[in-house]
Every structure is written in structure tokens, then in C-alpha cells.
Amino acid sequence: MLQHSPGRNGGGEPPDEEELEPFGGLMRYERQVPIHQVSYYLCGEIQAPQFYTELFYTLRSASETDLIYLHINSPGGDFNTGLQIINNMLASDAHVVTVLEARAYSMAAFIFLSGDELVVHDNCQLMFHTYSSSFAGKGSEQLAEVHALGNWFEKVTTRLCTPFLSPTDINHILQGSDLWMDSDEIRRRLGRIKHPKAAPRKSATKP
Incomplete structure (x- = not known):
């Protein structure tokens, strides 16, 4: 002035x-700009991708001034759907806040870690484990599919969960161990890697 x-x-x-x-x-x-704020609730099992097209579109069409909350209470589910949700989150111009409200197991844990800002309620759980699948076809085809899926899952897990999970953690998961952690452990790990949010829900902007 x-x-x-x-x-x-x-x-x-x-x-x-x-x-x-x-x-x-x-x-x-x-400069004053309007903030468009949207909330989605990812509750229950993650189903086929056609049930999430509105979420995909909202993430893809959002602007940099938009704020999208994704509240999570899920045992996991369809791996391909989860990856499509994550890829749209990572490609979005919006600021995406993932809020852990009870549990996030398996694929839901990957989605939680993919937010721009992570908020953790008290009394919550994360759980990580290796993939489950069924195979058909000739023995050689099944072996090839197992090998391909194993390599793919290892890359996805390493890319999405590092540094929240250590290489030792990831190795144990790939060998079939389940990894469980509560809110206190989640916050400790987020604080260690200086993630934008390792705080209780009440400290975040209210949706």
C-alpha cells in the first residue's frame, strides 16, 4: 500500500x-478467496470402484483452495479401489485431510497415510498385513501371477508407508505378520517423521 x-x-x-x-x-x-470444504466418510468395507466415482471426481476437479476431509473407519477391502482412491488423493490440487476415527485396517491404513494432513482420534487402531488373493489357471500361470503380485505389493507398501513403517516393519508384513498399533503409537511415529498432523482430532479445523 x-x-x-x-x-x-x-x-x-x-x-x-x-x-x-x-x-x-x-x-x-x-487476497481473500473462498474455501470450499467437503467431507466424506469411508465407513465399512471398501467395495468396488464404481461406488466411489463421486469421490474420484471431487478429488480430481478440486482447486488448491479446497479442503477435503476423509473420515475413516474401515476394515479395508478392495485393493484396486483403494489404490484408485489414493492415486486421486495424490493427484488432487486440494488439501486432503485423513481423519482416523476408529480403525483403519489393511487398505484403509494405506489410504489414511496418503493424506496431506493426518488427524488421529484417541482409541483408534491401524493394522497392516500382506495381501490376500485367489488364483486360477495353469500352474505356471499361477506362479507368474503370485510373483507379479508379490513384487507389486512390496513396491506399493514401500512407496506409501515409508517412512511411517521401517524397512524391518515392511519385511515382517511381506513375510505374513500382522502389524497393529494404537493411537499413541501412531502419533509417536508421525511425530518422529514430522508429519503435518500427529495431533488429536480437536486440534484440527472443524469440518
Whole structure:
């Protein structure tokens, strides 16, 4: 903001450029933009992807001033649907806040970790484990599919869960162990990696 001094002869003419001085020596620029806030509730089992097309569209069409909350209480479910949700979250211009409200197991845990901002209620749980699948076809085809899925799952887990999970954690999961943690452990890990939110729900902006 610039302060105009009177014209040369005290008249109302605008001053020359050199007569303009900063107000208080500090320039202030202000812009007000509307914030569009949306909440989704991912409750129950994650189903086929056609049930989530509205969420996909909202994430893809959102602007950088939009705020999208994804409240999670899920045992997991369809791995491909979960990956499509995550890929849309990561591609979104919006600020996506994942809120752990009870449990996030399996694929739901991956979705929780993919938020721009993570909020953890008290008395919650995360659980990570390896994938489950069924195979058909000739023995050689089944072996090839097992190998391909195993490599794919390892890459996805490492990409989405590091550094929240250590290499040792991931190795145990790939070998078939289930990894459980409560709210206190989740916050401890998030605090260790300096994630934007490792705080209880009440500290976040209310949706």
C-alpha cells in the first residue's frame, strides 16, 4: 500500500512517482478467496470402484483452495479401489485431510497415510498385513501371477508407508505378520517423521 502526498502546489493533482512513500515502511498485500470444504466418510468395507466415482471426481476437479476431509473407519477391502482412491488423493490440487476415527485396517491404513494432513482420534487402531488373493489357471500361470503380485505389493507398501513403517516393519508384513498399533503409537511415529498432523482430532479445523 502506498501513501500519496499532496500535489506540488498543494492542489489535487496526483504526485509524481518519486513523491510516493511506503506506508510505515511495510508493504501489505491481501487476497481473500473462498474455501470450499467437503467431507466424506469411508465407513465399512471398501467395495468396488464404481461406488466411489463421486469421490474420484471431487478429488480430481478440486482447486488448491479446497479442503477435503476423509473420515475413516474401515476394515479395508478392495485393493484396486483403494489404490484408485489414493492415486486421486495424490493427484488432487486440494488439501486432503485423513481423519482416523476408529480403525483403519489393511487398505484403509494405506489410504489414511496418503493424506496431506493426518488427524488421529484417541482409541483408534491401524493394522497392516500382506495381501490376500485367489488364483486360477495353469500352474505356471499361477506362479507368474503370485510373483507379479508379490513384487507389486512390496513396491506399493514401500512407496506409501515409508517412512511411517521401517524397512524391518515392511519385511515382517511381506513375510505374513500382522502389524497393529494404537493411537499413541501412531502419533509417536508421525511425530518422529514430522508429519503435518500427529495431533488429536480437536486440534484440527472443524469440518
